Amino acid sequence: MPESRHFVVIIGGAVSGSVAAEILAEAGMEIAVIEQNDRPYGKIEDGLPRWHVHQRQKEYEKINGRLKGTGISFVPRTKLGRDINFKDLTENWGASAVLLANGAWRDRPQRLEGAEDLLGRGFEYQNPFIYWFNHQHETGFSDRQIEVPDGAVILGGGLASIDCVKVCQIVNYQRAFQERGIEVDPVEIEKKGVAKLCEAHGIADPAELGVKGCTLVYRRRIQDMPLAQPAENATPEQMEKTFAARRKLLEIAQKKLLFHIQDQTLPTAFITRDGRVAGLKLVRTKVEGRKATPIPDSEHNLETALVISSIGSIPEKIPGVEMNGEVFAFKDWDLGVYDAEKGIFGVGNVVTGQGNIRKSLLHAQKVAAHLKDSYFRGALGAASAEAVKEHLAAKDPLPPDQVQRLRQRIQELQERVKYDDYEAWIKRVT
Template sequence: MSKQATHYVAVIGGAVAGSVAAEILAEHGIQVVIIEQNKKPYGKIEDGLPRWHREQRKQEYARIDARLKKPGVTFIPSTRLGSDLDFKELIDQWGFSAVVLANGAWRDRNVGVEGADEYIDKGLIYQNPFIYWYNHKNEKSYSGPRYEAPDETLVLGGGLASIDVVKILQLETYERALRAKGVETDMHELEKKGIPAICKNHNIEPQELGVKGCLLIYRRRMQDMPLAQPPDNATPEQLARTEGIRQKLLSVQQKKYLFRFQDRRLTGGLIVENGRLVGLKLSETHVEGRKATPIPGTEHELRSPLIISSIGSVPEIIPGIAMKGEYYTFKDWDLGYYAGSDRVFGVGNVVTGQGNIRASLVHSQKVANHLIENYMGVGESGDISGFTAPAEGRAAAQAEQVKERIQSVTPLSEAQVKALEQRISAAQKKAGYGGDYDAWIAKVTPPDLE
């Protein structure tokens, strides 16, 4: 750590947004301390991007590593803001010039029916722990909850992440069904070529396997699904084209992974038997713009061995951080200025939650749509290398603002720097981190991490 350092910034979370911000700040002579809750700093890339994207995941790990190893960036792993570290203490007592929240969106949005959360792990699970399990379940050292992926699971969703959930269910179910017929398949092959193609290679008709498939339900119309996005200020023709792309995307997915889909359904109640959630009470909806309202008289029941809610991720509640609805309170949502303190900022998913891959400054709409097709496994090249570009671009722009602000703040005195560096060393020691980033990553990476 530098003795000449005059500004120190804490960045909470070391994944895409946090590492991009850290690199930019460090390049401007600002000392940056990444405080990461996990042993590894890869965030959604490791725990949210399904493991069939193996090449992309490896490339992103390497890019995050390179940023976190830049001179001026210090890493503190295994330290969680909100439990290991108090937010108010961090901003008021540690003495950082600024605090940047880059902790992403890890809290599943509530299912929206009173009492539903009583049935978590009793018929109901949420998307984030489910994908975490899927990505890590084959590691020998995995000790988290284990989930089943039963046939006929009901998935509530509509966005990209819910398509990932549906694909996981179908891949698991068909792999099991094929194995029961003596056919060993590889998940990567099933995902890449699609279920019908693999069945055909083995002279099996998918119907022979007796799989009914999981069911994805969405509250609006199929053409409203947030899979592709129109450009800003879209014309009626552009809107119609986007709706067509969404329908095509979904139907190509269904052909490849054989899941069922039902649009215009809203959850209104729970069906509980013997302390377990066994189904949902649904209504058909009337859709007007973004509003989906239940149509009286269309109430019906749908039973399912498992319900997975995949209706979006929002930032975790952290004691001391002011909330506006599901989000932290930012007074400028583009720039990530936190309303409660002019020394606290937000970058990345923590500001807006996990939005959609939008046609942005970084991507033309055409590129964005190809990217989504490739992400979903229905594109021609399978290349998703531009996937994190919107998140990186946004984080870089926000980091520039943080830099501007910090440069107008009084530099830290030598005594302040000394006291802060003592706290940083103590936190690293507590985490068992000796300061050698590569050696640490090698130590904490399971040999069988996919």
């Protein structure tokens, strides 16, 4: 029989799930990490475009290091909302706490009329687009292939939209080089830039390749793009530095990959031909603070056969999880408290939206630290008056038979997918 202890179930094993698992396991708790995919790398594998070779490998190793730690059971190929019912998990399993670390995998819906009908007919969303780019060359790839014609339009302004722009440019330049009998690797195009590659292959001017280039359409100014974040309560001088950093980042990307930008521009409608996207109607905007207002008589058209919407990612709906608009109904966003009484919390992108790796990691650390220092203080046996007070309000560790029942459940879920040991499994599914 195990001893009394806390048992925490974490949904999602990527950056934030694995960080929270490690912190809580180190505090003596037993952890089960439930992951829908075979591999627990989340946005690192399927969101970061594949030219981030070293960053991805580094993050994979960090996640592996955390998840194979003592006290952590990994359950792959098991999805909350499909294989496990949310209400059953939170009301009947009897775990000390449930942490939702399932990220943000649904694209914020594009409100342009007809968008959903045009999906796959010249209109795409960022998440499946990057997934396609990362996996299309794999032998087992069975999803729909995406055509990337020259002159695509990307709607958005964050890091992910720049990645979509880069994918479009890379695909088109790779094709143009190929037409001249030159094989170039996508990673090489991103790293070296088009001009340098042309030089290396004796092409005097990239314009000779005949690529028109894609266009990034952003409603505010370039300096407003969330490509670099200002410090909290930034002074006007610090804000100026952030604006300059954003302009610089974009300038570097543009110099390397030769795309176009229309900032202070809003799409108002699709132009269609034979049931497919043929262009966009756009309008210029006046920007005051965060507000971007259309300027009368500034309407213009942009011809394009592909529009990619990259306007943010939101959590996928899970039956039983209460929503507040397009996000989960967290009561405390800072600490990711969904339901303190039932011990349901959220960490990482599922709470913060489409952040970055560091933001997800810090959020997971903060929530996990809060859990072990406050919510679970009783378990950690802290002795100060403050701690005693909190201890009374906090939960007791689970009795041994309850821990045993939870272990049994997790083991059954692992057996269902023929999972044995973390390293052996990762080797098998890689």
